[in-house]
Every structure is written in C-alpha cells, then in structure tokens.
Amino acid sequence: xxxxxxxxxxxxxxxxxxxxxxxxxxxxxxxxxxxxxxxxxxxxxxxxxxxxxxxxxxxxxxxxxxxxxxxxxxxxxxxxxxxxxxxxxxxxxxxxxxxxxxxxxxxxxxxxxxxxxxxxxxxxxxxxxxxxxxxxxxxxxxxxxxxxxxxxxxxxxxxxxxxxxxxxxxxxxxxxxxxxxxxxxxxxxxxxxxxxxxxxxxxxxxxxxxxxxxxxxxxxxxxxxxxxxxxxxxxxxxxxxxxxxxxxxxxxxxxxxxxxxxxxxxxxxxxxxxxxxxxxxxxxxxxxxxxxxxxxxxxxxxxxxxxxxxxxxxxxxxxxxxxxxxxxxxxxxxxxxxxxxxxxxxxxxxxxxxxxxxxxxxxxxxxxxxxxxxxxxxxxxxxxxxxxxxxxxxxxxxxxxxxxxxxxxxxxxxxxxxxxxxxxxxxxxxxxxxxxxxxxxxxxxxxxxxxxxxxxxxxxxxxxxxxxxxxxxxxxxxxxxxxxxxxxxxxxxxxxxxxxxxxxx
Amino acid sequence: xxxxxxxxxxxxxxxxxxxxxxxxxxxxxxxxxxxxxxxxxxxxxxxxxxxxxxxxxxxxxxxxxxxxxxxxxxxxxxxxxxxxxxxxxxxxxxxxxxxxxxxxxxxxxxxxxxxxxxxxxxxxxxxxxxxxxxxxxxxxxxxxxxxxxxxxxxxxxxxxxxxxxxxxxxxxxxxxxxxxxxxxxxxxxxxxxxxxxxxxxxxxxxxxxxxxxxxxxxxxxxxxxxxxxxxxxxxxxxxxxxxxxxxxxxxxxxxxxxxxxxxxxxxxxxxxxxxxxxxxxxxxxxxxxxxxxxxxxxxxxxxxxxxxxxxxxxxxxxxxxxxxxxxxxxxxxxxxxxxxxxxxxxxxxxxxxxxxxxxx
Numbered sequence: 001x002x003x004x005x006x007x008x009x010x011x012x013x014x015x016x017x018x019x020x021x022x023x024x025x026x027x028x029x030x031x032x033x034x035x036x037x038x039x040x041x042x043x044x045x046x047x048x049x050x051x052x053x054x055x056x057x058x059x060x061x062x063x064x065x066x067x068x069x070x071x072x073x074x075x076x077x078x079x080x081x082x083x084x085x086x087x088x089x090x091x092x093x094x095x096x097x098x099x100x101x102x103x104x105x106x107x108x109x110x111x112x113x114x115x116x117x118x119x120x121x122x123x124x125x126x127x128x129x130x131x132x133x134x135x136x137x138x139x140x141x142x143x144x145x146x147x148x149x150x151x152x153x154x155x156x157x158x159x160x161x162x163x164x165x166x167x168x169x170x171x172x173x174x175x176x177x178x179x180x181x182x183x184x185x186x187x188x189x190x191x192x193x194x195x196x197x198x199x200x201x202x203x204x205x206x207x208x209x210x211x212x213x214x215x216x217x218x219x220x221x222x223x224x225x226x227x228x229x230x231x232x233x234x235x236x237x238x239x240x241x242x243x244x245x246x247x248x249x250x251x252x253x254x255x256x257x258x259x260x261x262x263x264x265x266x267x268x269x270x271x272x273x274x275x276x277x278x279x280x281x282x283x284x285x286x287x288x289x290x291x292x293x294x295x296x297x298x299x300x301x302x303x304x305x306x307x308x309x310x311x312x313x314x315x316x317x318x319x320x321x322x323x324x325x326x327x328x329x330x331x332x333x334x335x336x337x338x339x340x341x342x343x344x345x346x347x348x349x350x351x352x353x354x355x356x357x358x359x360x361x362x363x364x365x366x367x368x369x370x371x372x373x374x375x376x377x378x379x380x381x382x383x384x385x386x387x388x389x390x391x392x393x394x395x396x397x398x399x400x401x402x403x404x405x406x407x408x409x410x411x412x413x414x415x416x417x418x419x420x421x422x423x424x425x426x427x428x429x430x431x432x433x434x435x436x437x438x439x440x441x442x443x444x445x446x447x448x449x450x451x452x453x454x455x456x457x458x459x460x461x462x463x464x465x466x467x468x469x470x471x472x473x474x475x476x477x478x479x480x481x482x483x484x485x486x487x488x489x490x491x492x493x494x495x496x497x498x499x500x501x502x503x504x505x
Numbered sequence: 506x507x508x509x510x511x512x513x514x515x516x517x518x519x520x521x522x523x524x525x526x527x528x529x530x531x532x533x534x535x536x537x538x539x540x541x542x543x544x545x546x547x548x549x550x551x552x553x554x555x556x557x558x559x560x561x562x563x564x565x566x567x568x569x570x571x572x573x574x575x576x577x578x579x580x581x582x583x584x585x586x587x588x589x590x591x592x593x594x595x596x597x598x599x600x601x602x603x604x605x606x607x608x609x610x611x612x613x614x615x616x617x618x619x620x621x622x623x624x625x626x627x628x629x630x631x632x633x634x635x636x637x638x639x640x641x642x643x644x645x646x647x648x649x650x651x652x653x654x655x656x657x658x659x660x661x662x663x664x665x666x667x668x669x670x671x672x673x674x675x676x677x678x679x680x681x682x683x684x685x686x687x688x689x690x691x692x693x694x695x696x697x698x699x700x701x702x703x704x705x706x707x708x709x710x711x712x713x714x715x716x717x718x719x720x721x722x723x724x725x726x727x728x729x730x731x732x733x734x735x736x737x738x739x740x741x742x743x744x745x746x747x748x749x750x751x752x753x754x755x756x757x758x759x760x761x762x763x764x765x766x767x768x769x770x771x772x773x774x775x776x777x778x779x780x781x782x783x784x785x786x787x788x789x790x791x792x793x794x795x796x797x798x799x800x801x802x803x804x805x806x807x808x809x810x811x812x813x814x815x816x817x818x819x820x821x822x823x824x825x826x827x828x829x830x831x832x833x834x835x836x837x838x839x840x841x842x843x844x845x846x847x848x849x850x851x852x853x854x855x856x857x858x859x860x861x862x863x864x865x
Contacts, residue, residue, distance in 0.1 A: 356746070
C-alpha cells in the first residue's frame with residue numbers, strides 16, 4: 001500500500017459547549033480529489049483549519065507523506081505544501097491582481113517577475129487573468145481565480161477548497177472543474193469541501209462524510225446516489241417539500257421599470273427591473289451573490305424608496321412607502337443577513353418579534369408597547385417553527401443560525417402576508433430546518449400568498465418556485481416557467497461565464 | 506495565556522456588578538495614588554466618600570449633593586437616549602449655557618415685573634435655548650451628513666463666547682458698577698428658582714431631574730420610540746428594516762438632550778448660581794457624559810451615578826481643603842472611575858479564560 005499524502009488520525013477539537021471534531025480519521029491519497037461532505041456545523045471548517053494550522057487539535061495526529069505534521073500556524077502549513085482557497089475572499093478591492101497576490105507572499109518577487117509568473121500559471125491552468133486589473137472590477141468567479149492562482153504559485157501538494165462553487169454560475173463551475181482535473185492529473189491532491197452532492201459526484205474520487213463532528217462514513221461518490229449521500233449527511237430520511245395545487249390568482253405585486261442606485265459604495269444598482277408575481281405563485285430569483293439581491297430586497301421591503309409607480313401592490317403604487325406602511329398593507333420581507341438586519345443580535349426574541357410584528361399583530365397602542373402580547377407572539381413563532389431555544393427572553397445571537405432563520409421566517413409567515421419576499425431563506429441552515437422552511441413557504445403560497453424567493457441555491461429554487469428569473473449585474477432576466485428549464489439555460493440567464501473561457505487542456 | 510471569550514448572552518449579574526466593582530477598584534487604586542502622594546489613603550478615601558454624607562458638616566454638604574447631582578442627572582438622561590441610539594451629543598455644555606442665557610434673558614426681560622407666569626416662561630425659554638443649540642448639529646447631520654460629535658463639541662466654544670458677550674453686554678447688570686455679569690436672579694422673586702424646602706437643596710431642577718428619570722424609563726421600556734432608539738443603537742440596519750426613520754430619530758434625540766441640558770442650565774442660573782457670568786459653566790455638560798456611561802445609559806443607573814459623581818466632587822473639594830490633595834489628583838481619581846467602569850464592562854459580554862496559546 002502506498003503512503004497517503006495526508007493521513008488524519010483521531011483528530012479531536014472541542015470548543016466550550018460543542019465538540020467540533022470527534023475522533024476524525026481519514027486519508028487523502030496522492031493526486032486524489034477528496035470530498036469533505038457535511039451540513040453546516042458538521043465540523044468541516046474546523047477540520048480544515050487544523051490542517052491549515054489555524055487551529056490546534058486537542059488530540060490526534062496528522063501525517064504528511066509519513067512524517068508527523070503539526071503546523072503551528074498557516075505559514076508552516078504553506079511551507080509544507082498545503083494551500084487553501086477560502087470561501088470568503090481576502091482581497092483588497094482597490095489593489096490590482098498582482099499587488100493582492102504579492103501581499104500574501106513571504107518574499108514577493110519584483111512586480112514585473114510576479115506578473116509574468118501569474119500569466120504563466122494562469123495560462124497553464126486555463127485561468128486567464130490580467131495581473132494588472134483592479135480587483136474591484138472583477139466578477140466573483142475572477143476573484144476566485146486570483147485566490148486559486150495565489151495558491152498555485154506556491155506549487156502546493158494539497159489544495160484545500162472551501163465551498164468554491166457557491167459564488168459561481170454553472171458555466172463558471174465547469175471551468176473550475178477543468179482546472180481542478182488538470183491539477184489532479186499533475187499529481188496535486190485536492191480536499192474539496194461542499195454540500196452540493198451533484199458536483200461531488202462529478203468531480204471527486206473519494207468522499208468523507210462528517211456529521212456532528214464525527215466521521216460517519218466514506219464512499220466513492222460516482223458510485224453512490226446523491227440521495228444516499230444526503231441521508232448519510234443528515235442522518236435521517238429526507239423529506240422533499242410537497243405542494244398541493246398550483247392555481248394562481250391575479251397579480252399581487254407588479255414591478256415595472258425599477259431602477260435605483262445602490263445605497264452602498266460597493267453595491268449593485270438595479271437597472272430597469274420588471275416582474276410580476278401572482279397570488280399563490282412562487283417566483284424564484286437566482287443569480288450569483290452581489291448582483292443586486294440585497295438591493296432588490298431593500299427596494300421591496302421599503303428600506304430603499306423609489307418612484308411610487310415602480311412597485312404596485314394589488315394595483316396600488318407603494319414605491320414611496322416605508323417598511324411600516326408596506327407591512328400594514330401586507331408586503332412582508334425577510335432579509336438574508338439574520339444578525340444585524342433581520343434581527344438585532346443582542347435583543348431578546350420577544351423584542352425581535354416586535355421588530356417587524358408591531359403593526360400587523362397589534363403589539364402597540366398609541367405608541368405604548370404591549371409586552372405580554374409580544375411575548376406570546378414570540379412564543380407562537382417558537383412553537384410553530386420548532387425554534388430550539390429555552391425561551392423568548394434569550395438573545396437572538398444565542399441561537400444557532402438555523403434556529404434563528406426559522407424564527408425570522410416564522411415571524412413573517414405567521415403575520416399572514418399577502419406578499420412575502422425572502423432572501424436566502426435557507427442559507428447556512430441544516431437540511432432538516434431548510435426543508436421545514438421551504439415547506440412553510442410552499443404552504444403559504446398554497447394559501448394564496450405571492451412569494452418571491454431570492455436565493456443562490458439553484459436546487460432550492462428549482463424545488464419550490466413556479467417561475468424563475470435571474471439577477472445579473474442588477475438586471476433581472478425575463479421570468480420563465482421553472483418546469484422544463486435546463487441547467488444550461490439557467491446558467492445563461494445568470495450571465496453565463498462572465499466572459500471567462502474554458503481551460504485549454 | 507488569557508483569552509477573552511464572548512458570552513452567548515450578556516451576563517445580567519455582571520451588568521449590575523460592574524459599577525460596584527469599578528467603584529471598589531477606584532478606591533483601591535485611588536488609595537495607592539494618594540499614598541504615593543504621601544497622604545493616608547484610608548483617610549483620603551474616607552474623606553471623599555464619608556465626609557459629605559455623614560461627617561461633621563454633612564448638614565451643609567448633603568443639600569450640595571442635590572444641587573450638584575440634579576444638573577448632572579438631567580443632562581445625562583438626555584444624552585443617554587442619544588447614546589443608546591448611537592447619536593453622540595458631546596456638546597451638552599454648550600446647550601447648558603444657551604439654556605441659561607435664554608432662560609435668564611426671558612426672566613430679565615420682565616424685570617422688575619412681579620408675576621406668577623414669569624418663571625414658567627423662563628423654563629420654556631431655557632429648554633428652547635438648549636433645543637435650538639442642539640438642533641444645529643442635528644440639522645447639519647440630517648441635511649449634510651456632518652459629524653454631530655465635532656459640530657456639537659465646537660458649538661460649546663461658540664456658546665462660551667456668547668456667554669462672555671452677553672455677560673459683558675446684553676444681560677449686564679445696569680446697576681452692577683460696570684462689573685461683568687447679569688442681575689442676580691436670586692433677588693428677583695418671580696424669576697428665582699428657590700429651594701422648595703429651605704436648607705434641603707431641593708429646587709425645581711431636582712424635581713425636573715427626577716421626572717426626566719421616570720420619563721426616560723417609561724420611554725425606553727414601554728414605548729415604541731424607546732424601542733426604536735435601542736434598536737438603532739444595537740443594529741442600525743435592523744432598525745431601518747423595522748421602519749425607523751433615522752433622520753427623525755437624530756432630530757428627536759439631539760433635540761431632547763439639548764432641551765434637557767438647556768433646562769439644567771436654566772435651573773442653575775436661576776437658582777444656585779443666580780448670575781449669568783463669564784465663568785458660569787463649570788463643566789456639568791462634560792461630566793454628564795461620564796455620568797451617563799457610569800449609569801450604564803440606564804435611567805436608574807444614571808440617577809445613582811449622578812449621586813456618586815456629585816459625591817466625589819464634593820468629597821474631592823473637602824479632601825483638597827482638609828488634606829491638601831492637589832485638584833489634579835481628584836480629577837485622576839474621577840477619571841479612574843470611568844476607566845475602571847469601561848474596563849470591567851467587558852465582563853458583561855466576555856468571560857476571561859486561561860487557554861493554551863493558539864493561532865486563530
């Protein structure tokens with residue numbers, strides 16, 4: 001038997017109140033693409049942080065090509081040939097590509113040499129990139145290339161990629177996979193972290209599945225069905241959301257010719273957005289992050305105001321109304337960012353229930369608050385949506401992401417909206433909670449609510465939406481019926497490969 | 506190595522305990538400071554905290570506590586509402602001066618008329634003066650996005666110049682033999698903010714401070730506006746999402762804190778001080794910032810903190826005169842109090858834990 005490139009033996013890491021990794025062992029072979037699969041909170045990030053030297057394991061050992069390996073810091077891991085592409089890029093918008101890469105190097109060569117090396121590597125691996133372009137002007141896919149090239153310049157033996165496709169269109173994913181296949185053929189091992197099963201089935205040779213910090217199984221992805229892997233990941237039989245009947249009423253929300261500048265400097269302006277949602281319809285809006293999703297939610301919630309006629313609710317112009325007035329009418333929203341936008345982190349769940357519930361639930365009289373009613377509204381959300389918390393007096397930030405998301409969605413759903421707009425309703429939420437949130441959205445639509453679901457999870461949109469549109473640089477594609485849409489068509493609606501080309505292998 | 510670990514929930518126990526721990530730590534380190542200055546630390550601390558309340562001349566010092574505490578509490582309550590919402594009015598001192606000028610000016614305009622309505626008019630004028638002065642940074646912030654900290658602070662110095670100007674000109678006592686300063690309002694009955702019970706130190710400003718405490722408590726805990734204030738401070742984006750209009754909140758918070766500071770100035774000039782003079786202001790507006798934080802921006806806490814601050818002022822003066830402690834040492838002592846409070850405040854949200862070193 002050949003020595004594996006990296007061998008993990010009984011790695012354990014505990015944080016107060018939670019064991020992030022419990023006796024995790026597995027091997028990554030030379031030239032192998034190894035998938036690390038698991039739900040959010042399963043301990044994937046902690047594990048790779050240990051490999052990358054960011055976190056020290058409490059116990060357990062790592063062997064790199066048969067040698068004991070215990071990097072005290074990322075620099076040591078890098079000098080041993082481990083490189084990592086993080087999910088969140090650490091790039092400076094105002095600097096160009098070469099400057100950004102030089103910043104991450106121990107001894108950066110002169111800019112001219114570095115630029116030519118960047119060109120060389122980018123051509124070899126089919127990742128065309130101009131070293132002198134400003135990072136702020138690059139698309140998410142191109143920014144990821146900067147990160148990948150930064151890693152490849154170190155000539156790594158093991159490349160760790162944390163959820164690399166979450167910011168890419170299907171076409172961009174294909175290009176990435178070409179690159180990764182080329183790396184594999186040159187003998188580089190890749191540890192690929194994801195929860196997207198289909199991708200893992202196409203790309204990876206081997207998969208290790210983590211659940212609640214434990215290694216619960218391994219499989220060869222190409223020989224295992226996505227459903228089986230999902231069930232290993234979740235540890236339970238998954239329920240696919242169901243919906244009954246698709247009878248649409250009249251148009252509830254009509255957006256026409258909506259153009260607004262973004263309130264933030266690095267945001268995306270919305271350009272001439274048109275859409276209609278009928279009662280009982282779920283409109284899914286896809287697109288890579290940062291293409292105007294936050295702005296669209298802001299415009300619909302009333303945080304960003306526009307011309308009155310750009311948004312009509314049941315024929316009535318509401319573009320100039322603020323959030324409270326829109327709630328009174330029945331247009332409710334749930335933003336993506338749970339802590340700090342949808343909920344105030346340090347306030348109790350009761351206070352957070354008041355945050356959007358005051359108007360429709362009658363939680364105030366002449367400005368004076370009815371705390372008892374507010375508390376029972378919070379309790380109603382907690383019980384109806386199975387929010388795991390000792391009680392409504394707990395601070396929002398004490399809840400796990402999934403539980404807080406259930407609370408935030410539940411708060412809007414229980415207010416009986418006529419129009420509900422949700423942004424990334426199941427982002428960072430475990431599969432069981434995600435299923436129940438999707439079910440709640442579908443149930444609401446079945447009762448006649450017009451729903452707009454903005455999401456970057458295409459599988460989710462395909463599952464729950466009746467029609468689909470994509471945001472690309474602030475423009476919304478014409479909505480199309482979901483049934484019959486192919487992945488290619490969706491990718492093109494999302495803006496294709498943003499000018500990127502496939503690797504020339 | 507010691508690491509700080511964020512608590513999942515702010516600790517209730519620590520949020521009540523930190524002011525006490527801070528006072529104790531101030532006593533210990535203040536004692537060391539006094540010892541290094543060659544004074545008996547126990548005697549010095551005792552003089553500061555004990556003498557004004559229970560000492561030989563307590564009958565004189567106790568009313569002084571109310572007289573010094575009332576403006577601090579009144580101003581701090583107003584500031585705390587803004588601070589809760591992340592609106593930083595640093596210029597209460599200026600608003601306090603303007604309140605005094607407007608209040609006194611309104612009263613002196615009637616001189617020597619004797620009527621019951623003069624004092625209420627002066628109260629309104631005082632509040633209006635403070636409000637008006639605070640509206641300058643508020644309006645500039647809302648309209649042009651200027652920084653309210655800088656604008657309100659700089660307006661303090663403008664107000665001080667106005668004070669000097671009116672003391673020497675507009676409000677100068679015509680019968681004052683050319684000395685700067687206005688007529689003494691203590692000797693103009695209709696305009697005098699006299700003690701409600703003789704010898705108690707209890708004047709209308711004390712009553713107003715207590716009303717402000719109750720008002721702020723109800724506002725913050727029972728009213729939508731108070732909820733919006735707290736929400737804006739804790740999560741501005743969530744506040745916007747909840748439908749809070751930031752501009753209106755800025756106008757309200759700055760306006761109210763200005764009006765309360767103006768009231769404090771008006772009660773001071775018509776009562777304990779009596780005269781609009783060049784050195785009328787003694788820094789209540791700045792000390793109130795400390796009081797607001799010492800009281801954890803909570804109305805009841807501010808009431809207690811105002812008392813404590815007044816105590817260290819009076820006790821500090823006694824220590825200066827009796828023990829010969831330098832004034833700077835007393836100021837360091839007061840500074841320590843705020844320093845320790847802010848330092849121990851960390852324990853409300855974090856716990857200290859010993860841990861193996863780790864690169865994170």
